[in-house]
Amino acid sequence: MIPLSWLIGLSAIVFTIGVVGVLVRRNALVIFMSIELMLNAANLAFVAFASEMKSLDGQVFVFFVMTVAAAEVAIGLAIIVHLFRLRETVFVDEIHLLKG
């Protein structure tokens, strides 16, 4: 049995990678992948706590998160495709019309 702290530690590491990815990468697709990383880090934390506490709640939550994430990916990718058609770029630092 792997101790809970390892699992949570792994989850924290994956989440941090996701955050840093969102903050430092320019490519919208990579940013998107980083967001998926963060979601999966959360999922990992959920199942870890669920098995630790012998409760099914956390696992049910994971299914919800995965469903929502799937929907989000569909919409997000559609947006990115559209953005590319419009601006011929997927680099977010080149898209800054909404500035003061």
Next chain:
Amino acid sequence: MRLPLLWIIPALPLAAVLLNLLLGDRLGKRGTALLACGSVIAAFGFALRAVLHLAGLPEAERHLIEFAWTWMRVGDFSADVSFLLDPLSAVMVLVVTGVGSLIHVYATGYMSHDPSFRRFFLYLNLFMFAMLTLVLADNYLLLFVGWEGVGLCSYLLIGFWYERPSAAEAGKKAFIVNRIGDFGFMLGAFMLVAATGSLNFDRVFAAAPHVFATGGAAITLTALLMFLGATGKSAQIPLFTWLPDAMEGPTPVSALIHAATMVTAGVYMLARSHVLFEMSPAAMEVVAVIGAATALMAATIGLAQNDIKRVLAYSTVSQLGYMFMACGVGAFGAGIFHVMTHAFFKALLFLGAGSVIHALSDEQDMRRMGGLAPKLPWTHATMLVATLAIAGVPLFSGFFSKDEILADAFASGHYGIWAVGIVGAALTAFYMTRLYVLTFCGAPRLTHEAEHHLHESPPSMIAPLVVLAVLSFIGGYVGMPFQEGGHAFARWLRPVMEAGEVVVPHHELSHGAEWALLAVSVVVALIGIGGALQAYLVVPGIATSLRERFGGLHRLLEHKYWVDEVYDAFVVRPFMAASQWLWRVWDSLVVDGLVNGVGYTLELGSGMLKLVQTGFVGTYALWIALGVIALVLHFTR
């Protein structure tokens, strides 16, 4: 039928106004004329019915109140739309609707060539509505509604030919000068509310003796403020300057509004409030002196005017002065009597003058008239009756009313005012005879064009003249002197005039003294007429040589004592300068500065704040991440 349907009297002209607005030009000229005249004549019919009903009641019960609805109720104060018919408002409502009907009929002929025919009758009917509201109101607030309404219509009708700058200016002048008076009236009404808690006539007059000390400062101030309102509306010193300029309006308007009805509203208001005025002898003195001074001053100006309508305008101011003189010496009934006879003969004079102007293709200068008697026989005959009536020739209506005022002034011990009145009467006879002679007698001095178009007016204009001439002749017989217990008119008004706690003692003159006063007024009237005949008809050189000999005096009168110029220099210009200063300094710099300053400050602040919005999604994500870290640190600390 218990109530005599008072509300319908003002409602009829109002309905005509609304119909006129709704139907517009679909009415056509004939329809417009029928609607306008019909509504006023019907109002006259209803007024007559109501007054006959009133006359059928015993004297003590002649006080009909018809409640329509409660207008507003604030705490203990309430104002109703309700109408009052008593002998005083009965006289006014009959004069207004009666003379009003005649003038409406006349106007259908006089205005027949005007492109704005419909607009004219719209305003005229609106005026009738406001004036009838004024005289039928049973409280000061509703009276004030009518008061302002007639002021508005006066403004609209003076400036009826607004494409003429002088007419537009005259309208503005009338409106602004009236506003000064209205301000006084409003303050007076506020004083009444503060003291008695009501504006209802009955309640105010019942409460007044308990809340005001007779002759005290409060009642004097209240009365004087209300009198200020009357000086504005009725063109007395110091606010008389607007009335002569008001002659820019069409002549039926001058006859209806600026001679017969609206300008007498001030006298009506004073007579209505006689209970208040009688409590303040000081205010009464002021009223009498102002009235006498106005009567004399306007009469002297009338001597030197050449515009036929301006002579009549100053004559109106002067006659209104007589009415106030009557009120000031406590003879409110005599004042109202003169209101009535004056409405007849002055409306007739204006309509006659209008007929002359119409016949001469809009010529108003008497120096280019003369010798019109054979060409305009009806106009001439009716104008002659009116001239004799206003000049105070015995047996004509003006004689009775003017003589009663002078007799009352003498009887109450105001000898100085009586003397001024006598001089004014002589001057009145003089300038009216001058007007008559210059217009109808002597050799014609017409312009060629005017002579070419010369024609007697159509029957629609002549008929009202004839009716008014009959009234100007017989109108005075309700006030025959030398009757025990007062004449018929005084007996009629007695229930109103004897109300109130403080009744001014009625001074009875001996018959001998009354005859002597009568003789004096007849003699001065004849002197005035004779003098004018001598100077302008028999020996026309006299007038010219007098004018040359007293050149300074003549210029003074011709320029109306330079009152307009003095007002311009001491009131209008300083006021304009102050307004300019307020505009440029206070409004442009201070007020605009504050408003713009708020805008600038916000712009500056948002200019700095907007730098946060970089447009880079990454930056926003960083802020979110930092925020989350900050929250986590905060809650896990």
